[in-house]
Amino acid sequence: MYQLYYSPGACSMAIHVVLNELNQPVELKPVSIQNGDTRTPEYLKINPRGQVPVLLADGKPMAEGAAMITYLIDTHGPSNLLPAKGWERAQALQWLMFANSTLHPAYSRIFWLNRAVKDDVQKAELINTAIDYVQGLWDQLEQELQTKPYLAGQGCTAGDILTTVIANWGGLLPKPITFGPKTKAMLKAVSARPAFQKAVAGEGVEYKAAA
Ligand SMILES: N[C@@H](CCC(=O)N[C@@H](CS)C(=O)NCC(=O)O)C(=O)O
Secondary structure (H helix, E strand, C coil): CEEEEECCCCCHHHHHHHHHHCCCCEEEEECCCCCCHHHCHHHHHHCCCCCCCEEEECCEEEECHHHHHHHHHHHHCCCCCCCCCHHHHHHHHHHHHHHHHHHHHHHHHHHHHHHHCCCHHHHHHHHHHHHHHHHHHHHHHHHHCCCCCECCECCCCHHHHHHHHHHHHHHHCCCCCCCCHHHHHHHHHHHCCHHHHHHHHHHCCCCCCCC
């Protein structure tokens, strides 16, 4: 059985959703970022970067969410969430990597500025600019979704799941992010999936981004 170290509503929730999609039982190990659980000496032994997610597969630890998603689907698929080969897989991977390596770090930069910059005026200015960058990414996604319901085409793939998890982080920002109508429709469809709803309930998260 898998074990997943997660913080409620964090990027780790995408791994939780994918485990549910694949009907894989998981033992959930809560470590709250807010309460500092990811910075304890015990947790730093599990992940020296002090981050979630960490997945234990047969007791062996794995970090990096996109790698976990790829591993899980390759192991327990086939699944339309990540096609097995060819252009369709490349498209699905493109959007998984976008969510993992472009959208997620754009939010992380804001959280980091909030911790690192001491001068309040400078902090507000930098955070404002960083939020505008995040908004620009969502505006690009809205353009993408003009011609298709999901990022990689006609069906939901892993990138839509991670993007939908990240969309719910607006409450952590001092300025609202707005989603266009096509983006909202995608967030609504993905967050309504039984596997997503089960993860939301299991982590005690309120999902507001699709409202
Ligand atoms: N590249 C890593 C990023 C993981 C990451 O940034 N996790 C966040 C939660 S969404 C975290 O644990 N933040 C706490 C921290 O960095 O102190 C991955 O995709 O797994």
